[in-house]
Amino acid sequence: MGRRSDHTREELAELIVAAGHAHLAEAGFARFSAREVAKRIGYSIGTLYNVFGSYDGLMLAINGRTLDLWHTELAARLDEAPGDRLTAAIGAYFDFALANRHAWTALYDFRLPEGTPLPPFYAEKVAAITGLVVAEVAAALPPARRARAPDLARSLLATVHGHCFFALNGTFALLGESDPLAAAQARVREAVAAAAQ
Structure with missing residues (x-):
């Protein structure tokens, strides 16, 4: 029987996300089980969906x-x-993916149904990371070329991601x-140099 009155809703949400993130990091997305998360925290699976609304809501919270x-x-x-802060950012990308392989790949393996927009809280988290990258790309460009930074940053992220995924x-x-890693850093330097002209 679940411990229905042991935690507030906020405490329960944190408990679920922590247990879910740990399980995802161990098992990977393909073997992730909401039922296992519920078992780990001593609540019913219905409690998880009551807190997050659905499996998708649960996964968004964990990926968040x-x-x-x-x-x-x-x-x-x-x-x-x-x-060279861009070089440092690329190294951080690789290091995070290597240290958090299953959780990192789940960011890309999980998909909302087609046509379903990202909830604002999640879109803000994605924007926070991409914003850091855009700022670094902009800083690496001459002032007259900085308007190119958002488009260039998206392409550079795709390049770094591809190199990182192929490495993993x-x-x-x-x-x-x-x-x-060195190959990804070289491709980024080349792209930034070309965009700066």
Whole structure:
């Protein structure tokens, strides 16, 4: 029987997200189970859906936790970067993905039904991360070219993501690429240099 009166709704939401994030990090998205999360915290699965509305709501809350962690780590790395902040940001991308492989890939594996917009709280978390990247790209461009930063940042994120994903799944090893991080950093430098002209 679930512990229905042990926690406030806010406490329960935090408990569920923490347990769900831990389970996702261990099992990966393909093996993620809301029922397992409920079991871990001693509540019924109905309680999870009562708090988050649906499986999608639960996954958005858990992935939101990953985005928060990622934003914190990226911001910290940028604060510590002595020089080339874009290079530091790319390193942070790779490091976060490697250290949080299952949670990171779940950001991309989970999809809302087609035509369903992201809820504002989640869109804000995504925008916070991309905003950091856009700011760094803009800072790397001359003032006359800074209007290009948002479009360029999206393309650079796709480039870095592709390099990182290929590194994680072994594709780059098959292709003979021994240093995917350095390759991603080189492609970003080239793109920024071209955009600066």
